[in-house]
Amino acid sequence: QLQVQESGPGLVKPSETLSLTCTVFGDSLSSSTYNWGWVRQPPGKGLEWIGGVFYTGTAYYNPSLRGRVTTSVDMSKNQFSLRLSAVTAADTAMYHCARIRTANFDTWGRGILVTVSS
Amino acid sequence: DIQMTQSPSSLSASIGDRVTIPCRASQSISRFLNWYQQKPGKAPKLLIYDASTLQDGVPSRFSGSGSGTEFTLTIDSLQPEDFATYYCQQSYNTGFPTFGGGTKVEVK
Numbered sequence: 001q002l003q004v005q006e007s008g009p010g011l012v013k014p015s016e017t018l019s020l021t022c023t024v025f026g027d028s029l030s031s032s033t034y035n036w037g038w039v040r041q042p043p044g045k046g047l048e049w050i051g052g053v054f055y056t057g058t059a060y061y062n063p064s065l066r067g068r069v070t071t072s073v074d075m076s077k078n079q080f081s082l083r084l085s086a087v088t089a090a091d092t093a094m095y096h097c098a099r100i101r102t103a104n105f106d107t108w109g110r111g112i113l114v115t116v117s118s
Numbered sequence: 119d120i121q122m123t124q125s126p127s128s129l130s131a132s133i134g135d136r137v138t139i140p141c142r143a144s145q146s147i148s149r150f151l152n153w154y155q156q157k158p159g160k161a162p163k164l165l166i167y168d169a170s171t172l173q174d175g176v177p178s179r180f181s182g183s184g185s186g187t188e189f190t191l192t193i194d195s196l197q198p199e200d201f202a203t204y205y206c207q208q209s210y211n212t213g214f215p216t217f218g219g220g221t222k223v224e225v226k
Contacts, residue, residue: 039162046205046217046218046219046220047154047162047205047207047217047220048217049214049215049216049217060213060214062214063119063214096161096162102167102209102212103150103209103212103215104152104164104167104168104207104209105152105154105162105164105207105215106164106167106173108161108162108163109161110160110161111161
């Protein structure tokens with residue numbers, strides 16, 4: 001059964017870069033025809049699409065975050081990653097990775113809480 | 119971008135009630151609309167995709183309807199485990215999916 005799991009630091013300083021990794025279990029990124037992406041949820045608020053990677057390898061992002069966000073895939077490790085630069089307190093959120101099947105998110109990770117604070 | 123609006127942000131219901139949760143898109147999205155359930159401290163769970171198709175393993179008391187800009191999630195005979203927050207999400211713009219603000223179903 002497919003599972004995805006987020007990992008990375010839970011605390012990032014303002015102006016620094018947030019880096020998270022999602023490990024995929026039960027599917028191979030090198031042969032998958034699914035897309036993969038990231039969604040965040042600030043405490044007590046709703047869901048926001050951050051960005052992702054099409055199965056072709058092309059990345060796509062939320063326009064409001066473009067310029068700060070980068071996603072990538074490491075097929076040798078069966079992982080995909082998120083980097084968000086120049087973070088502020090507004091980037092404090094639970095970050096989820098997910099598999100995207102025809103633009104719906106059918107499998108989610110449990111999430112990792114990232115706090116931006118000095 | 120396509121804006122998704124969910125109103126009300128919360129509603130109160132009792133066990134056994136029929137609950138309807140609306141969602142509106144800022145432009146026509148055909149039937150490219152998905153619904154998720156989220157419980158506190160948990161990841162969202164896909165319930166319905168393409169407006170009315172039930173995801174595998176989701177109880178049949180959940181159903182979805184609508185097209186264009188107006189959509190509804192219906193829960194027939196609300197169960198204790200259904201108290202949660204429900205989000206709609208448009209998949210019409212595959213490069214920029216957007217979510218509604220959520221509707222929390224609370225105990226009356």
